Amino acid sequence: MNTSWMAATLLVFALALWMLSGVLRGDGQSDDEQDADSAQETAMTVEAMPAATTTMAREIELHGQLEPVQHLLLNAQTDGSVEKIHTSKGSRVRQQDELLQLDLGSRMATLAEAKAAVKLARSEQRAAKALNELELQSQLQLEQAEASLEAAMARQASISLDIEKTTITAPFDAVVNDILVDSGELIDRGAVVIELIDDSAFKVSAQASQQVLSELSAGQAVKVSLITGETLDGSLSYVSSIADPQTRTFTVEATVENPGAGFAAGVSATLHIPVEEVEATFISPSTLSLGNDGQLGIKALDNQDRVEFLPIELISTTVDGAWVSGIPEGQRVITIGQGFVNPGELVNAQAPAER
Incomplete structure (x- = not known):
C-alpha cells in the first residue's frame, strides 16, 4: 500500500469523525446543554405571577335570618265581648297604649x-x-x-x-303585626287577641359547627350582611353550650339594632365574625386546585420553575374571587395552565405580560 493512498484514507476518516462530532454535540454543545434544551422544548408553558399579601381579619361566616328580639301573642286576661279596638295592623304603639277594650258588663x-x-x-x-x-x-x-x-x-x-283587665294595653313599644279578634266578638280568658313585634332590635340565629365553636364567645363584635345589601353592626349575645342532637351544631345568636326601624323580621342574614388577623392573598377562583388528599390549594413555582402544591385556607369570597391564607409574599402562583401540570414537573414559566 503506497503512502498517498494511506494519507487519503486517513483524511477521509478524520473528516467523518469531525462530521459525526458535529451531529452528536450540536455544534459544540455539551450533553448536559443539549438535555436542557430538549427539556425546555417539551416543558409545558404556564403563566405565573408573584402573590401580593395584605393583612386582613379572618372571619367565621354563619347563615341565619333576622328575628325580633320580642315577639308576643297577647292574651286576654278576662272574658267578655270586644267593645272597641283602638289600633290597627301595622300600627306602631308605645308601652301602655290602649289596644283593645272589653265590655264591662x-x-x-x-x-x-x-x-x-x-x-x-x-x-x-x-x-x-x-x-x-x-x-x-x-x-x-x-x-x-x-x-x-x-x-x-x-x-x-x-x-x-x-x-x-278589660283594658288591654301594650307591654312594650311595638308594631301591631296582627289583630285576631273582631269588635263584638265574645272571647274567653286566655284567648289570643293581638300579635306584637318589637322591631327596635333584632337577633340573628345561626348554627355553628363543632370546628369553630371554640373561637366564639358572647360579646364578640359581628357584622351582619342582609340579602337586601345592607350591613348592620352588632355583637354575639348567646353561644349554646349543648349541640343539637340531630345536626351536632350549636345555636349562636347575635343582637343588632334596627335604626329607623328600616328592616323586617325574616330577612336572610349572614354573620361575619372576625376571629384573627392573617396575611391574605386575593386570587381568582380558576386558580384553585385540589391536592391528592382533597386539600384545597394552589399550584406555584419554586426557584427552578418546578411545580409545587401549596395548601391554603379560604378566608372569604366575593363575586370576583377569594381571599386565602397560606401563600407567602412574592410566591409565584400559576394563573394559567395549572390544570395541565403536576407537582414536581419542570415548566416553562412566563409572566402575563409576555403572552
Missing part, C-alpha cells in the same frame, strides 16, 4: 256591691273592737269581724283588677 255594679260590703265589714270590725276593749265581746268575735273585713276587701280588689 255588670262589673261596675258588682264593684259597687263589693265596696258596700267593705264599708259594712269595717263598721262591724270597729264595733267588735270597741266592745272587746270593754270586755263586752270575746276575742274570737273580734277576730271573726276582722276576717270578714279582710275577705270583703279582697273581693273588692279582685273585682277592681278584673275591671282593669
Whole structure:
C-alpha cells in the first residue's frame, strides 16, 4: 500500500469523525446543554405571577335570618265581648297604649256591691273592737269581724283588677303585626287577641359547627350582611353550650339594632365574625386546585420553575374571587395552565405580560 493512498484514507476518516462530532454535540454543545434544551422544548408553558399579601381579619361566616328580639301573642286576661279596638295592623304603639277594650258588663255594679260590703265589714270590725276593749265581746268575735273585713276587701280588689283587665294595653313599644279578634266578638280568658313585634332590635340565629365553636364567645363584635345589601353592626349575645342532637351544631345568636326601624323580621342574614388577623392573598377562583388528599390549594413555582402544591385556607369570597391564607409574599402562583401540570414537573414559566 503506497503512502498517498494511506494519507487519503486517513483524511477521509478524520473528516467523518469531525462530521459525526458535529451531529452528536450540536455544534459544540455539551450533553448536559443539549438535555436542557430538549427539556425546555417539551416543558409545558404556564403563566405565573408573584402573590401580593395584605393583612386582613379572618372571619367565621354563619347563615341565619333576622328575628325580633320580642315577639308576643297577647292574651286576654278576662272574658267578655270586644267593645272597641283602638289600633290597627301595622300600627306602631308605645308601652301602655290602649289596644283593645272589653265590655264591662255588670262589673261596675258588682264593684259597687263589693265596696258596700267593705264599708259594712269595717263598721262591724270597729264595733267588735270597741266592745272587746270593754270586755263586752270575746276575742274570737273580734277576730271573726276582722276576717270578714279582710275577705270583703279582697273581693273588692279582685273585682277592681278584673275591671282593669278589660283594658288591654301594650307591654312594650311595638308594631301591631296582627289583630285576631273582631269588635263584638265574645272571647274567653286566655284567648289570643293581638300579635306584637318589637322591631327596635333584632337577633340573628345561626348554627355553628363543632370546628369553630371554640373561637366564639358572647360579646364578640359581628357584622351582619342582609340579602337586601345592607350591613348592620352588632355583637354575639348567646353561644349554646349543648349541640343539637340531630345536626351536632350549636345555636349562636347575635343582637343588632334596627335604626329607623328600616328592616323586617325574616330577612336572610349572614354573620361575619372576625376571629384573627392573617396575611391574605386575593386570587381568582380558576386558580384553585385540589391536592391528592382533597386539600384545597394552589399550584406555584419554586426557584427552578418546578411545580409545587401549596395548601391554603379560604378566608372569604366575593363575586370576583377569594381571599386565602397560606401563600407567602412574592410566591409565584400559576394563573394559567395549572390544570395541565403536576407537582414536581419542570415548566416553562412566563409572566402575563409576555403572552
